[in-house]
Amino acid sequence: MEHVAARAGVSRALVSIVFRGVAGASEATRERVLAAARELDYRPDTRASRLGSSRTRTLGVTFAVGHAFHGDLLESLYTHADAAAYELVLSGVTPSRSEAAAVETLLAERCEGIILLGSSQETAQLERLAAHLPVVSVLRPVPGGGVGVVRTDDAAGLRLSVEHLRGLGHRRVALLDGGRTAGAAERRRGYRTAMRRSPALTEMILPGGVTELEGAEAARAFLRLGARERPTAVAAFNDRCAIGFVDVVRQAGLHVPGDVSVVGFDDITEAGYPHVALTTVRQDAERLGAETVRTLADRLDGGSPDGGSGTTPPAPVVIEPEMVVRASTAPATRRGVRS
Amino acid sequence: MEHVAARAGVSRALVSIVFRGVAGASEATRERVLAAARELDYRPDTRASRLGSSRTRTLGVTFAVGHAFHGDLLESLYTHADAAAYELVLSGVTPSRSEAAAVETLLAERCEGIILLGSSQETAQLERLAAHLPVVSVLRPVPGGGVGVVRTDDAAGLRLSVEHLRGLGHRRVALLDGGRTAGAAERRRGYRTAMRRSPALTEMILPGGVTELEGAEAARAFLRLGARERPTAVAAFNDRCAIGFVDVVRQAGLHVPGDVSVVGFDDITEAGYPHVALTTVRQDAERLGAETVRTLADRLDGGSPDGGSGTTPPAPVVIEPEMVVRASTAPATRRGVRS
């Protein structure tokens, strides 16, 4: 910076002004400084600038590395953080690197807010964290109100699923349950609500899960059922689970959707591939990301002058999901009852 | 820090000593300082500590968000960076955030070295970057020597594939090509070498790609072939491509491995699921990560006293892949020639 200032024949403060893009430098000087910087291959040190300023304008994100939907969310977060003049600091969660450890590094970076994708931490722990700085839990609801929440209306999603299947004439509609995963309880609730709305429907909950593996296991349980009790349609916890289910069912010689209709959840990229063509409930990653950044930016920049650890708990943002009908669901037929 | 020092009744410098874990504090004081820090919920500011010290001990990583194998690599990188007392700074690449932009933020963070997972930047650009600081390209070979390389022996991997299939009696073995992806050229070369080694083998290269989508398309091309020319075995660019291929082939009523044997590449988690049981060539994510960190740490901490932009170009590290035989390959039979 020193060198750039010297080369451009100005003070260091002026260089700072130019690089922060604030008012206080003439157009001519601005160009001269930028030219000098280019020649010297100078680039402001983000560590130092964050240290110097009162605000770091930095948002920390924990995410599961290699998780496809988290990837979609990150893309949206990057875009909207950029638009709101925030920087993102990523901290990955892996089998050997806990979410708590990931959060710890974000705190040490002095992020102004923290975004947790699909958090698996206990509510109490989240509340404790949220007492220090604004926290948004994405995908996973957190009761209490201290923690910001941006999520899809999971219950509504499963209601959509069930309605869709009921509309196709299905009566025995099973849920491949997500267990203790973020959002699973809500989806179970949505499933039950929708099923009980119509007395013709028969509930059945099979243990499912997050990955194809668990979908495949659920399929084996499904295949063990007798013809009379076997569901004619299945709503899966998510797309990957649905895909595993379909795979095994097909390998057993049954047809999807001929013998059993299947609905997923998420609408991951793979669900839209022609050879998969999974009917599913779409979570809008783009909007989830946008709302997350907005929630945080509002609190940080905006209204509450206490800098975010404010008394005004942000209202949870719940985004409506959307049914995406593809080729894995079809009207119920006699064949659905075939062995 | 001020407050912690006051509470523990020591100087700020002592607090620094304790938190850096260096010698120069008695056990009693150390405990007193840590206790004070705990009570005040103090945590050293990483930005400030990096600023203060001459070294940042920070490694920057660019990766594709949501990419499963990159996730595996990150896990290994986290572990080994930690062991070598380095911190990782992640910078995600998305469709709307280029690799160049990702690198730019890493440079502004003053990372000491840069790790690029499956880089798609041009060689010239990488060379330019490597002139400034140590760079390791993981998965993708870079000619020239200025850029460090840690990768799997892709060519050997495809030779293993072909050998395995030849050993099962297959003669018409096709490659589902990876196009311009990192490593694809090497794998193509390995395939050709192995095929030409034995005159009985008939080469055939079908356009493939990185995702299930492209594997599925390749399968459609495969199905259009007449019975006499149709390969009895297929070596795919990677597991996802293989999985898409298998999926479509099965939906068309053919059997894997009965009608066609399929080999993948990578050994992603999914390949090991019982209902997938894909025979594949394993890339050792754990070792790739370990070698990457070692390469960088050696250069940064070790021998060359110039701090890494040294004259000694690091030799590329090439890791041998390993054949993992599962249920998607079987001996060639008459049925392999069936329409």
Add this chain to the structure above:
DNA sequence: GTCACGAACTAGAGCGCTCTAGTCACCATC
């Protein structure tokens, strides 16, 4: 008793920025 030495601890400059409180020149106003 004194000297050397090491272990425990401290003072204070410095890292590369930001940002407040200026200075200075220039112009318009009355």
Add this chain to the structure above:
DNA sequence: GATGGTGACTAGAGCGCTCTAGTTCGTGAC
């Protein structure tokens, strides 16, 4: 010609650490 205002620029303290060059003290050797 004094006054005020404005845009362009600068000086210098401060952000929260690290790290070098100390100081202080207790101990063992002679």
